Amino acid sequence: MLKKTLAIALICVAAPAFADPVGMGKTAKGDTLVDPKGMTLYTFDKDTDGKSACTGVCATNWLPLTAAADAKPTGSWTVIDRGDASQNKQxxxxxxxxxxxxxxxxxxxxGGDGFNGAWHVAQP
Known part of the structure; x- marks a missing residue:
């Protein structure tokens, strides 16, 4: 019984390591990507593929979804270098x-959807 309980516990602990970095939530816009706290995620029109244009004050108001230094891409999820003073990954x-x-x-x-005509709810 102890071995079975331990095996189940290990599976439960390991499972998040293989999950997508964010989840799916429902908003007034429909299915929306959300962070681990369930908060809506957004994209910025001024970003180019794989490069953030939101730095400085922008990144204070629009918080980058940071990734751990050892985060690995999976499926449609990629990890980019912020390219700013933070040296964080996103x-x-x-x-x-x-x-x-x-x-x-x-x-x-x-609330950020449509802000300055450049911010949009991130949807699958």
Missing amino acids: WAYKGKPLYTWSKDTVPGDI
Whole structure:
């Protein structure tokens, strides 16, 4: 019984390592990519494929979805170098860097959608 319990516990602990870096949530826009806290993720029109254009004050308001230094791409998820002073890595979906909006307060908020005509809810 102990071996079976231990095996199940190990599977449960290891499972998140193979999961996508973010999840799926429902917003007024439909299925939306969300961070591990359930907060809506956004893309920025000024980003180029695999490169973030949101630095400085922009990155204070639009928080990059940071990736661990050893994060590995999986499926449609890629990891980019921020290319700014932070030296952090960032998750991207289909080449588009992902961000949360600092003014969203609860899961499901989409207050950043359409901001300055350049920010959009990230959808699969």
